[in-house]
Amino acid sequence: MKKIPFPVIQRLSYVFEIINKLEENGIGKISSSELGGYLGQTAHTIRKDIHFLGIAGTPGTKYEIADLRRLLIDHLGFGEPKRCCIVGLGRLGEALLEQLLAIPQDAFAVVAGFDSNINRLETIRTSIELFPAYRIEKTVRKLQIELALIAVLPQQAQEAADRCCDGGVRGILNFTPAVIKPKRKGVFVRAVDVSGELRILAALAYTSTANE
Amino acid sequence: MKKIPFPVIQRLSYVFEIINKLEENGIGKISSSELGGYLGQTAHTIRKDIHFLGIAGTPGTKYEIADLRRLLIDHLGFGEPKRCCIVGLGRLGEALLEQLLAIPQDAFAVVAGFDSNINRLETIRTSIELFPAYRIEKTVRKLQIELALIAVLPQQAQEAADRCCDGGVRGILNFTPAVIKPKRKGVFVRAVDVSGELRILAALAYTSTANE
DNA sequence: GCAATATTGTTATTATTTTCACATTTTGAT
DNA sequence: ATCAAAATGTGAAAATAATAACAATATTGC
Ligand SMILES: NC(=O)c1ccc[n+]([C@@H]2O[C@H](COP(=O)([O-])OP(=O)(O)OC[C@H]3O[C@@H](n4cnc5c(N)ncnc54)[C@H](O)[C@@H]3O)[C@@H](O)[C@H]2O)c1
Ligand SMILES: NC(=O)c1ccc[n+]([C@@H]2O[C@H](COP(=O)([O-])OP(=O)(O)OC[C@H]3O[C@@H](n4cnc5c(N)ncnc54)[C@H](O)[C@@H]3O)[C@@H](O)[C@H]2O)c1
Numbered sequence: 001m002k003k004i005p006f007p008v009i010q011r012l013s014y015v016f017e018i019i020n021k022l023e024e025n026g027i028g029k030i031s032s033s034e035l036g037g038y039l040g041q042t043a044h045t046i047r048k049d050i051h052f053l054g055i056a057g058t059p060g061t062k063y064e065i066a067d068l069r070r071l072l073i074d075h076l077g078f079g080e081p082k083r084c085c086i087v088g089l090g091r092l093g094e095a096l097l098e099q100l101l102a103i104p105q106d107a108f109a110v111v112a113g114f115d116s117n118i119n120r121l122e123t124i125r126t127s128i129e130l131f132p133a134y135r136i137e138k139t140v141r142k143l144q145i146e147l148a149l150i151a152v153l154p155q156q157a158q159e160a161a162d163r164c165c166d167g168g169v170r171g172i173l174n175f176t177p178a179v180i181k182p183k184r185k186g187v188f189v190r191a192v193d194v195s196g197e198l199r200i201l202a203a204l205a206y207t208s209t210a211n212e
Numbered sequence: 213m214k215k216i217p218f219p220v221i222q223r224l225s226y227v228f229e230i231i232n233k234l235e236e237n238g239i240g241k242i243s244s245s246e247l248g249g250y251l252g253q254t255a256h257t258i259r260k261d262i263h264f265l266g267i268a269g270t271p272g273t274k275y276e277i278a279d280l281r282r283l284l285i286d287h288l289g290f291g292e293p294k295r296c297c298i299v300g301l302g303r304l305g306e307a308l309l310e311q312l313l314a315i316p317q318d319a320f321a322v323v324a325g326f327d328s329n330i331n332r333l334e335t336i337r338t339s340i341e342l343f344p345a346y347r348i349e350k351t352v353r354k355l356q357i358e359l360a361l362i363a364v365l366p367q368q369a370q371e372a373a374d375r376c377c378d379g380g381v382r383g384i385l386n387f388t389p390a391v392i393k394p395k396r397k398g399v400f401v402r403a404v405d406v407s408g409e410l411r412i413l414a415a416l417a418y419t420s421t422a423n424e
Numbered sequence: 425g426c427a428a429t430a431t432t433g434t435t436a437t438t439a440t441t442t443t444c445a446c447a448t449t450t451t452g453a454t
Numbered sequence: 455a456t457c458a459a460a461a462t463g464t465g466a467a468a469a470t471a472a473t474a475a476c477a478a479t480a481t482t483g484c
Contacts, residue, residue, distance in 0.1 A: 003419070004419055005440070005441070006416070007440095007441070007442090008441090009412060009415045009416060009419065010412055012415070013408060013411040013412050013415055014391075014408060016411065017389070017407070017408065017411070031460090031461065031462090032461080032462070033461090038391055039391065040391065040393065042442090042443080043461090043462095044442080044443060044444070044445095045441095045442070045443080047461095047462065047463075047464090048441095048442085048443090048463095048464090050462090051462095051463070051464075055462095055463075056462090057461085057462055057463090058449070058450075058461090058462070058463095059447090059448055059449040059450065059460095059461060059462040059463065060448080060449040060450025060451065060459095060460070060461050060462070061449085061450060061451080061460095061461065061462080062460095062461070062462090063461095063462085075419070076414075076415040076418060076419065077414060077415060077417075077418025077419070078411070078414070078415070082410070082414045084410065091307055091310070091311075092307060092311075095303055095304060095307050096406065098303070099303075099304075099406065100406070100407075103407075105407070107407070107410070107411060107414075108407070108410055108414075146414070146417065147410060147413055147414065147417075149406075149410075170413075170414075170417035171410075171413030171414065171416065171417050172413075173406075173409055173410060173413060177229070179226075179250055179251065179252065181252060186417075186420060188413055188416045188417055188420075190409055190412065190413055192404055192406070192409060194308065194311065194312070194361075194385075194404070195229070195312075195315075195317070195319070195320070196225060196226060196229065197385055197402055197404060198294070198296065198319075198320055198359060198361075198383075198385060199225040199228065199229070199290070199319060200221060200222055200225050200402065201359055201382075201383030201384075201385060201400055201402055202288075202289060202290070202294045202319075202320075202358070202359065202382075202383065203221045203224070203225055203288040203289060203290070204218070204221060204383065204400045205289075205358065205359075205382035205383050205398075205400055206288060206289025207215070207216055207221065207287070207288065207289070208398060208400075217470070217471070219470095219471070219472090220471090243430085243431065243432090244431075244432070245431085254472090254473075254474095255431090255432095256472080256473060256474065256475095257471095257472070257473080259431095259432065259433075259434095260434090260471095260472085260473090262432090262433095263432095263433070263434075267432095267433075268432090269431085269432055269433085270431090270432070270433090270479070270480070271430095271431060271432040271433065271477090271478055271479035271480065272429095272430070272431050272432070272478085272479045272480025272481065273430095273431065273432075273479085273480060273481080274430095274431070274432090275431095275432085425484100426483100426484090427482105427483095427484090428481100428482085428483090428484105429480100429481080429482080429483100430479100430480085430481075430482095431478100431479080431480080431481095432477105432478085432479075432480095433476105433477085433478075433479095434475100434476090434477085434478100435474105435475085435476090435477095436473105436474085436475075436476100437472100437473080437474070437475090438471100438472080438473070438474085439470105439471080439472070439473085440469105440470080440471070440472080441468100441469080441470070441471085442467100442468080442469070442470080443466105443467080443468070443469080444465105444466085444467075444468085445464100445465090445466080445467090446463105446464095446465095446466105447462105447463085447464085447465105448461100448462080448463075448464100449460100449461080449462080449463095450459100450460085450461075450462095451458105451459085451460080451461095452457105452458090452459085452460100453456100453457090453458085453459100454455105454456085454457085454458100
């Protein structure tokens with residue numbers, strides 16, 4: 001099977017979100033141009049992206065959403081819920097916990113939370129199990145957790161990520177400004193950094209006007 | 213001046229963050245390979261990126277951080293603090309507010325918050341001015357706000373963004389899962405979507421193993 | 425001083441990604 | 455039935471970005 005390029009994966013992930021919502025609203029078909037509209041992309045791009053999944057529609061007709069969904073599940077692994085954990089249950093960590101538990105998510109299941117501060121573990125009221133930080137590795141392995149959200153202070157980010165890697169996670173979502181490197185091969189890291197995003201926006205706006 | 217490609221802007225924004233921290237710690241020089249290490253990139257890439265700024269260093273020597281900083285300020289507009297506002301002061305909005313006010317930021321200044329719920333405006337204790345949502349346009353114009361962080365419910369995201377555009381913002385950082393389209397040309401939009409990021413991570417992990 | 429080493433500047437090459445073009449197929453109206 | 459319109463499938467072209475290669479320059483140790 002040919003490797004799917006990263007930008008394509010990124011867009012197809014959004015496509016999956018969109019068709020799920022449409023399906024809930026009883027919509028059964030969608031065209032490449034409509035999808036393009038939602039994503040801010042052209043119909044060309046969408047068709048080419050879908051092409052990476054193998055044949056999904058028939059010419060002349062729109063895409064059958066059910067078919068599209070099935071293909072995305074098969075090729076991108078969106079079938080069964082991914083088990084996640086949150087490391088660092090401060091303000092951000094707790095907000096993330098609430099957010100992910102509140103929204104009815106068929107795609108992700110938060111099954112554990114970790115913090116080095118025992119007081120935090122006793123303070124937070126939630127339906128999932130909470131553990132001290134030194135038990136990250138064992139717990140991740142035991143519960144077969146695949147994804148970790150890192151929301152500790154930047155200084156501890158790498159160490160927290162290393163423990164998750166040791167436990168066997170497959171992906172890390174880093175909310176701290178620190179740069180995290182995966183300890184093992186095959187672990188993917190992505191960052192969510194507010195200051196960084198703002199800086200990029202500022203630079204985009206600036207360079208676009210500076211060139212006029 | 214030649215247009216700087218987006219990936220380059222993205223990386224140079226991180227470079228700016230890194231050299232600021234190093235400068236605080238009294239470090240005066242840095243090499244392309246060291247920078248590459250921080251960013252998870254090769255020295256080649258870093259040198260090529262810096263090359264877009266015009267000449268920054270001299271062969272044989274490392275980069276003078278002060279020079280690099282000056283060039284980044286000139287070319288990417290990181291000189292004076294950018295004025296920001298937060299639209300939607302729920303759990304996430306309040307957390308963002310605290311986060312951006314807490315960290316001593318020379319790059320960004322949060323100068324206003326907006327919410328449609330008057331009760332929220334009276335509940336939150338903060339040092340910046342808070343306004344009802346219907347005053348977004350006027351306030352953004354008056355305070356010359358350049359960047360907006362959108363943290364309302366997804367259904368209201370486009371409307372909130374439109375008002376910010378009307379007021380004249382240059383960039384929008386969208387924290388909701390809704391897709392936002394800029395109302396005016398020249399307004400840049402970026403999204404921070406936890407579910408989306410998780411899905412991308414999951415897909416990356418899945419496709420990497422499915423191909424083995 | 426000079427050679428060895430380390431480091432940047434710049435061009436060239438390669439790979440990736442986007443965009444385009446058009447053939448093919450279905451639907452629906454006349 | 456037939457034609458026009460609309461939609462996807464797919465390969466080619468163009469644009470963009472990453473990687474590599476190497477020349478040029480400074481520093482350091484001897
Ligand atoms: N990307 C975003 O959207 C965003 C927004 C706000 C904050 N942040 C970042 O998120 C991080 C957390 O912010 P916060 O406001 O929640 O901070 P916080 O101080 O409220 O929370 C940090 C928590 O991490 C715990 N912790 C420390 N070391 C640990 C370890 N080794 N293992 C497990 N837990 C550990 C602490 O006990 C604490 O509860 C910071 O790095 C901050 O910069 C990111
Ligand atoms: N990207 C992330 O990291 C992340 C994390 C958590 C939540 N979220 C998203 O952020 C959004 C807010 O989440 P939350 O938990 O803070 O929700 P919330 O309900 O606590 O807050 C929403 C706030 O927006 C206000 N509001 C509604 N309509 C408005 C309008 N037109 N103008 C101004 N204000 C308006 C409401 O009064 C409320 O105070 C949601 O879309 C959620 O999905 C994103």
